[in-house]
Amino acid sequence: MLLDTPSLYFRAFFGVPESVTAPDGTPVNAVRGLVDMIARLVQDRSPDRLVCCMDADWRPAFRVEALPSYKAHRVAGDGGDQTPDALEAQLPVIDEVLDAFGLARAGVPGYEADDVIGTLATRGAADGPVDIVTGDRDLFQLVDDRGPVAVLYTARGVRNLQVMGEQEVAAKYGIPGRGYGDYATLRGDPSDGLPGVPGVGDKTAAALVTRFGSVEGILAALDSGGDAGFPAGARRRLEAARDYLAAAETVVRVVTDIDAPELAALDDRLPAGARDPEALVALADRWNLGGPVNRLLNALAR
Numbered sequence: 001m002l003l004d005t006p007s008l009y010f011r012a013f014f015g016v017p018e019s020v021t022a023p024d025g026t027p028v029n030a031v032r033g034l035v036d037m038i039a040r041l042v043q044d045r046s047p048d049r050l051v052c053c054m055d056a057d058w059r060p061a062f063r064v065e066a067l068p069s070y071k072a073h074r075v076a077g078d079g080g081d082q083t084p085d086a087l088e089a090q091l092p093v094i095d096e097v098l099d100a101f102g103l104a105r106a107g108v109p110g111y112e113a114d115d116v117i118g119t120l121a122t123r124g125a126a127d128g129p130v131d132i133v134t135g136d137r138d139l140f141q142l143v144d145d146r147g148p149v150a151v152l153y154t155a156r157g158v159r160n161l162q163v164m165g166e167q168e169v170a171a172k173y174g175i176p177g178r179g180y181g182d183y184a185t186l187r188g189d190p191s192d193g194l195p196g197v198p199g200v201g202d203k204t205a206a207a208l209v210t211r212f213g214s215v216e217g218i219l220a221a222l223d224s225g226g227d228a229g230f231p232a233g234a235r236r237r238l239e240a241a242r243d244y245l246a247a248a249e250t251v252v253r254v255v256t257d258i259d260a261p262e263l264a265a266l267d268d269r270l271p272a273g274a275r276d277p278e279a280l281v282a283l284a285d286r287w288n289l290g291g292p293v294n295r296l297l298n299a300l301a302r
Helices: 005-015 029-045 061-066 091-101 113-127 137-142 166-173 180-187 202-212 215-224 234-240 242-252 277-287 290-301
Strands: 002-004 051-053 104-106 130-134 149-153 162-164
Touching (some): 005 029, 005 130, 029 091, 137 180, 166 180, 215 242
Parallel strands (some): 002 051, 130 149
16 A cells, blocks of 8 residues: 555645644644554454655656646745645654554655555565555556556545546546546646646547557657647647647656655564554653554554
8 A cells, every 4th residue: 555645644734623733832733543444454454564654755856847837826035835834843743653653655866655655566466466545647647457456546535536547547538448547638637736638638638549559659740740649739739839748748647667765675564553652652642642542552462
């Protein structure tokens, strides 16, 4: 099980009231919500291995170089991201709590959590099923029924996960099951600053990916000079967007082959209990985490 941890703690922060605080008045809603989510996932899905994947770089230079608009609307005045202060203050606590439990954390300088997930999912699929827990549809590109690799999509909450494999992605978007990255490149994604090809919406994007298989296949068809397989007007729009398509491929495609020491010796076995019980008790007392901590401990023990 690979957790898109930033996706989960943002969901927890906005889903649990900020009035949930530590004894000193510090908000701990994101910490409590995240620990409860992990407890529910462990209880319901019983993974053998689990990794909390992190953003070491939320806006990697290689993606910004390819497409300067990538997440540009999220850049704060100081050049960082727009994480609310009340959430920013909880991130070190999240790290401490996960470490006290002995849950694996993985982030790699220069990469987003998505890329860590992509690399570990590709590596782990050789050993059996992989579940990716996220609220980010970009990770639908990793589904693979051969592994299988599935996305447990959190749009309806962790208690009502949508299990997305190749068949589910194909049914929802009308594309080949592993074609979501190419589909998103064509239609765009405003939340990531990805403009898409002007005039190409959901239906045209789905038709193009179904017909040509990938952005690379579309570009090869453009090079051939024929009009076969292109919806009306699409060829002209795609020709005008060649530079964007080449850049967006780098931005949208999740990296699946990170070679980094942070991932080389990762102990991702799910612990049966806390690795550092004394530290965990101290953290629970300081930050008012007794309930969530006990629920995760019980889930791990089972």
